[in-house]
Amino acid sequence: MSTHIGAESGQIAPYVLLPGDPYRARWIAETFLEDPQQYNDVRGMLGYTGTYKGVRISAQGSGMGQPSMAIYAQELFEQYDVQAIVRVGTCGALDERVKVRDVILGMAASTDSAMNRPRFGDVTFAPAADFDLLRYCYEAAQEKLLPAVVGGLFSSDQFYNPNTEISATLARYGVLGVEMEAAALYTLAAQFSRRALAVCTVSDHLITGEETTAAERQETFDDMMVMALDAIVRLDREGDGR
Numbered sequence: 001m002s003t004h005i006g007a008e009s010g011q012i013a014p015y016v017l018l019p020g021d022p023y024r025a026r027w028i029a030e031t032f033l034e035d036p037q038q039y040n041d042v043r044g045m046l047g048y049t050g051t052y053k054g055v056r057i058s059a060q061g062s063g064m065g066q067p068s069m070a071i072y073a074q075e076l077f078e079q080y081d082v083q084a085i086v087r088v089g090t091c092g093a094l095d096e097r098v099k100v101r102d103v104i105l106g107m108a109a110s111t112d113s114a115m116n117r118p119r120f121g122d123v124t125f126a127p128a129a130d131f132d133l134l135r136y137c138y139e140a141a142q143e144k145l146l147p148a149v150v151g152g153l154f155s156s157d158q159f160y161n162p163n164t165e166i167s168a169t170l171a172r173y174g175v176l177g178v179e180m181e182a183a184a185l186y187t188l189a190a191q192f193s194r195r196a197l198a199v200c201t202v203s204d205h206l207i208t209g210e211e212t213t214a215a216e217r218q219e220t221f222d223d224m225m226v227m228a229l230d231a232i233v234r235l236d237r238e239g240d241g242r
């Protein structure tokens with residue numbers, strides 16, 4: 001057991017899907033995993049392990065925002081020896097090239113968070129996705145004709161940001177979407193020499209004002225899960241075992 005996860009060692013798979021919403025973790029387990037077993041309900045942050053195409057995979061809720069997510073990611077890497085975490089969530093689009101219902105594969109993550117300051121002092125670390133996970137996910141999307149776009153994310157500590165200039169500036173620098181977790185996840189993966197990727201369905205568009213309905217979000221979530229699960233299966237079969 002770790003401080004926030006009530007699982008015995010071995011109950012969590014080497015690969016973890018990490019949605020913010022714990023009910024999404026339950027939905028992933030019930031919809032995609034064979035023989036899912038719940039291993040956590042501490043603070044209602046549900047976690048399950050099952051198999052997908054013969055590969056053991058867990059689905060764990062993380063809560064919203066970098067501080068909450070980082071607690072779960074660190075305990076998974078450090079105390080349960082998790083090798084790869086794929087965050088599955090939503091983001092807002094910052095660029096007109098991206099449409100609602102597209103799925104952004106976060107290649108790098110800029111952030112307004114102070115979380116990395118104690119680690120790097122005056123240096124600005126560049127949190128980046130694991131290349132293998134990223135390319136396996138992109139390949140899975142291409143093969144299944146699913147709408148994936150690769151690019152930068154903005155991991156903000158504020159959902160309701162009063163300063164809209166910041167996202168406009170980041171958009172000018174090619175950042176595609178805003179969410180709240182990827183930068184801290186990538187940093188922790190680097191700290192523990194593990195793999196991580198953030199995969200985000202575009203739920204709303206900050207430029208066009210377009211939004212998705214609940215039914216549309218559900219359908220795109222299905223697409224996103226297929227990409228993420230397939231990326232993990234490819235990693236398990238073809239990865240270098242790191």
Ligand code: HPA
Pocket residue numbers: 090091092156158159178179180203204
């Ligand atoms: N901001 C931050 N996170 C998000 C957004 C947003 O606009 N949309 C979905 N997740």
